[in-house]
Amino acid sequence: MVIAKKSIKLIAILIFVMLPFFAIASDGGENKEFNASELINDHIGDSHEFHIADWHGHPISLYLPVILWTENGLTVFSSSKFHHDNSGEHVVEVNGQEFVRHNEVIYYADKYETLSEEDKGAFNFEARPLDFSITKLVFSMLMSALILFLLFTAVARSYKNNKQAPKGLAGFMEPLVTFVRDDIAIPNIGEKKYAKYMPYLLTIFFFIWINNLIGLIPFFPFSSNLTGNIFFTFVLSFITFFITSFNGNKDYWKHILTPPVPKALYPIMVPIEIIGIFTKPFALMIRLFANITAGHIIILSLISLIFIFKSVFIAPVSGAFVLFMSILEMLVAALQAYVFTLLSALFIGQAVAEHDHH
Amino acid sequence: MNFTAPESLIFWTTIIFVIFFFLLKKFAWKPILVAVKSREESINNALKSAEKAKLEMQNLQADNQKLLQEARLERESMFKEARDIKVKMIEDAKGEAQDQANKIIEQAQAAIESEKKAAIAELKSQVANLSIEIAEKVMRAELSSNDKQLKLVESMLGETKFN
Numbered sequence: 316m317v318i319a320k321k322s323i324k325l326i327a328i329l330i331f332v333m334l335p336f337f338a339i340a341s342d343g344g345e346n347k348e349f350n351a352s353e354l355i356n357d358h359i360g361d362s363h364e365f366h367i368a369d370w371h372g373h374p375i376s377l378y379l380p381v382i383l384w385t386e387n388g389l390t391v392f393s394s395s396k397f398h399h400d401n402s403g404e405h406v407v408e409v410n411g412q413e414f415v416r417h418n419e420v421i422y423y424a425d426k427y428e429t430l431s432e433e434d435k436g437a438f439n440f441e442a443r444p445l446d447f448s449i450t451k452l453v454f455s456m457l458m459s460a461l462i463l464f465l466l467f468t469a470v471a472r473s474y475k476n477n478k479q480a481p482k483g484l485a486g487f488m489e490p491l492v493t494f495v496r497d498d499i500a501i502p503n504i505g506e507k508k509y510a511k512y513m514p515y516l517l518t519i520f521f522f523i524w525i526n527n528l529i530g531l532i533p534f535f536p537f538s539s540n541l542t543g544n545i546f547f548t549f550v551l552s553f554i555t556f557f558i559t560s561f562n563g564n565k566d567y568w569k570h571i572l573t574p575p576v577p578k579a580l581y582p583i584m585v586p587i588e589i590i591g592i593f594t595k596p597f598a599l600m601i602r603l604f605a606n607i608t609a610g611h612i613i614i615l616s617l618i619s620l621i622f623i624f625k626s627v628f629i630a631p632v633s634g635a636f637v638l639f640m641s642i643l644e645m646l647v648a649a650l651q652a653y654v655f656t657l658l659s660a661l662f663i664g665q666a667v668a669e670h671d672h673h
Numbered sequence: 674m675n676f677t678a679p680e681s682l683i684f685w686t687t688i689i690f691v692i693f694f695f696l697l698k699k700f701a702w703k704p705i706l707v708a709v710k711s712r713e714e715s716i717n718n719a720l721k722s723a724e725k726a727k728l729e730m731q732n733l734q735a736d737n738q739k740l741l742q743e744a745r746l747e748r749e750s751m752f753k754e755a756r757d758i759k760v761k762m763i764e765d766a767k768g769e770a771q772d773q774a775n776k777i778i779e780q781a782q783a784a785i786e787s788e789k790k791a792a793i794a795e796l797k798s799q800v801a802n803l804s805i806e807i808a809e810k811v812m813r814a815e816l817s818s819n820d821k822q823l824k825l826v827e828s829m830l831g832e833t834k835f836n
Contacts, residue, residue: 447681450678456689464697467702514697518697550682550690
């Protein structure tokens with residue numbers, strides 16, 4: 316029995332490891348030259364449709380809604396209308412407006428024609444409508460929020476009926492919750508004030524963790540690189556910044572605006588302290604983004620080796636490395652969630668700490 | 674990296690995160706944290722009361738030990754007392770018996786003495802009577818003839834010296 320279980324597990328792991336190979340194997344097609352950086356960019360980036368697999372050269376995708384705020388107001392249509400075109404050639408006409416998509420950025424068709432290659436980009440708001448589409452990452456975020464919500468409401472429910480030692484799901488989740496409380500919140504914020512920030516710390520901890528893990532699972536409906544997206548990490552770190560700044564007490568602001576140094580040093584110290592308010596969440600943003608994206612890039616690069624060398628014999632080697640990296644990334648997934656939560660708690664703790672005056 | 678649209682992700686992340694946060698806060702974190710905390714308290718209380726019960730138990734045991742010790746001592750003293758009483762009773766009985774025996778012996782001796790005296794007295798009187806009878810008979814026999822009477826007078830006279 317045990318042996319059978321073990322071999323089933325092994326096969327399952329092998330399939331999971333091999334899946335991206337199949338996906339990529341069908342990606343390039345016969346005639347196209349394999350381009351590793353393009354492939355990696357595709358995988359770590361965002362898109363308007365969720366690519367599932369290819370079948371006989373035809374991509375199978377989940378078409379997500381495109382929501383545009385155009386010059387004529389709100390426009391909603393399915394991303395299937397682009398017919399997988401990402402080169403700006405296929406023009407989509409909706410409500411009398413024409414759009415094209417180039418590298419997952421949707422432009423007004425007429426303005427796109429006049430753009431030079433350098434002007435194309437997500438930050439060219441002149442040539443494109445505001446895009447509030449439910450992209451792959453947004454879809455993934457909704458899914459993770461739903462999973463977490465169902466998971467933790469189930470845990471909360473189990474406490475209603477079970478007043479004794481936690482069992483099942485609650486028994487598994489409770490140590491994590493108490494870990495956040497006892498090892499992150501209380502040591503950094505303090506016994507008196509931690510309770511107010513517990514919901515936030517728990518939410519970011521589990522939200523980041525589950526999205527890190529979702530990013531590691533290499534098939535639909537997972538595999539999205541949400542926590543490795545700098546806009547996502549920006550919002551999270553901005554919320555930490557927001558909480559820190561709005562809960563900062565008199566001591567916190569006094570320390571920034573009149574630091575305990577000789578007055579002559581104020582011209583240097585005050586700007587440094589003020590910049591410090593922003594660098595802390597900035598570091599949070601970059602740390603999570605860089606760690607997760609780097610992990611994805613390494614795994615994808617290792618897989619790409621097979622196609623660069625065009626040899627099957629590289630597959631076991633790169634498979635072994637991918638397995639190793641995947642396990643390492645699972646550790647990193649938990650670690651980065653922990654670090655983000657820990658630093659958020661630390662910053663909040665600094666802002667609400669009551670000094671005995673030094 | 675394809676930055677599809679920064680505003681899309683920022684917008685949706687903010688919306689989803691804020692809603693998600695408040696939903697979780699209300700339906701998950703509050704009940705969970707309250708339950709965990711109350712259970713922790715109840716566990717602490719239970720441990721404390723167990724500790725107290727243990728102490729009480731120890732006290733009780735000590736009490737029991739003490740009681741047992743006392744009972745043992747009492748039993749021992751009772752034994753000792755009983756033994757003493759027994760010895761004393763035997764001694765008393767012995768003494769009384771001795772006295773009684775002595776008394777009886779004394780009485781017996783006295784009785785024997787008086788019986789003896791009486792017997793001797795009787796014997797004396799009988800001997801006296803018998804001697805008189807014998808003397809009478811002897812006298813009679815001795816003085817039955819004149820010769821004899823004369824002889825006697827003669828011997829008597831012979832014995833008597835005339836001064």
